[in-house]
Amino acid sequence: MEAAAAAAAAAAAVAPARSGPSFPGRVAARAGLLLPAPTVLSAPGRRLVARRAAGDGKAVEAAAPDALPIEKRFPPFPSVMDINQIREILPHRFPFLLVDRVIEYKAGEYAVGIKNVTINDNFFPGHFPERPIMPGVLMVEAMAQVGGLVMLQPEVGGSRDNFFFAGIDRVRFRKPVIAGDTLVMRMTLTKFQKRFGLAKMEGKAYVGGDLVCEGEFLLVSATE
Numbered sequence: 001m002e003a004a005a006a007a008a009a010a011a012a013a014v015a016p017a018r019s020g021p022s023f024p025g026r027v028a029a030r031a032g033l034l035l036p037a038p039t040v041l042s043a044p045g046r047r048l049v050a051r052r053a054a055g056d057g058k059a060v061e062a063a064a065p066d067a068l069p070i071e072k073r074f075p076p077f078p079s080v081m082d083i084n085q086i087r088e089i090l091p092h093r094f095p096f097l098l099v100d101r102v103i104e105y106k107a108g109e110y111a112v113g114i115k116n117v118t119i120n121d122n123f124f125p126g127h128f129p130e131r132p133i134m135p136g137v138l139m140v141e142a143m144a145q146v147g148g149l150v151m152l153q154p155e156v157g158g159s160r161d162n163f164f165f166a167g168i169d170r171v172r173f174r175k176p177v178i179a180g181d182t183l184v185m186r187m188t189l190t191k192f193q194k195r196f197g198l199a200k201m202e203g204k205a206y207v208g209g210d211l212v213c214e215g216e217f218l219l220v221s222a223t224e
Contacts, residue, residue, distance in 0.1 A: 003019040077103045077114060077182075081149070086113075089152050090145060091162055095122045098142035099149070103184075108155035110188040113146040119179040134177040139213045140168060143203040151199055151221045156192060163221045166198065171215035181207045187217070197221040 081102035090097065104112040117134055123191075124132040144165060150156060151163045177183055184206045191200040197220050205213040 011168045031083055044218070058173075077101060077172060079103065080105045086149065090148055092145060096141075097145070098138065099145045099185075102146075102149060102192065105149070107153060108150075108189065110186060111146050111150045112184065112186045113142075114162070115183040117177055117179055117181045117183055128182045132179045133204050134181075134183075136171075136173045136213070139173070139177060139183065139205060140171060140215065142183060143187060143215075144217055144219065145214065146185045147199070147201045147203065147217055147219055150187060150189055151202070151219055156189065156194075156199065156221070163197075163219050165218070166220045167218035169216045171213070173211060175207070175212045177207055177212055183207060184210070 018048055019047055083100055083207055086099055086102065087093075087097070090099070092098070098115050099113040100116050101212075102111055102113045104110075119132060121134070123135055124137060127133060127135050148163045154162065186204050187205075188202045189199055190202050192198070199219045199221070201217040201219060204211060
């Protein structure tokens with residue numbers, strides 16, 4: 001009887017504990033293996049910090065990308081044409097020049113321009129005093145000016161030095177544009193009759209990746 005009790009006690013000493021589930025880290029530790037510690041993330045809304053075991057077993061911290069200060073997370077728009085180059089092409093001037101920068105351009109095909117909408121724009125005091133919203137007609141005008149930058153390049157307009165609206169169709173305003181927004185406008189040439197200087201363009205405008213305005217534009221280039 002005493003021999004049987006001693007054998008049972010010895011078996012219990014080497015048997016694994018059953019108080020909880022078995023984890024790979026625990027099994028590896030029993031086998032003499034060292035595995036990386038699991039990644040631990042801080043609570044939502046706090047700075048995310050990943051902790052992993054270094055080669056010497058010490059914990060190290062690695063900052064997640066969104067742990068950067070917010071002012072360092074967003075790179076500036078590229079500049080294909082700055083405001084001075086735009087002024088050399090477009091005849092518009094303050095307060096009706098509505099393109100601040102061209103961020104992408106492919107000759108004879110399309111241009112992408114931006115308009116920084118600020119409370120200092122002269123249309124806000126009257127539209128509207130209690131809720132400043134960029135007028136839809138000025139959104140369309142800004143898009144047309146981006147189209148003009150395509151029209152007045154040598155690949156399209158040749159020697160012509162000005163352009164005019166000939167028509168607009170299927171214009172839709174999807175969301176309001178307010179002070180503080182950056183309006184990103186893409187104008188794509190879909191048809192061009194060089195003899196008459198007529199161009200049909202498709203326009204889309206975005207704020208923060210959301211479509212705010214779209215439409216079809218008919219423009220004509222001319223020599224003054």
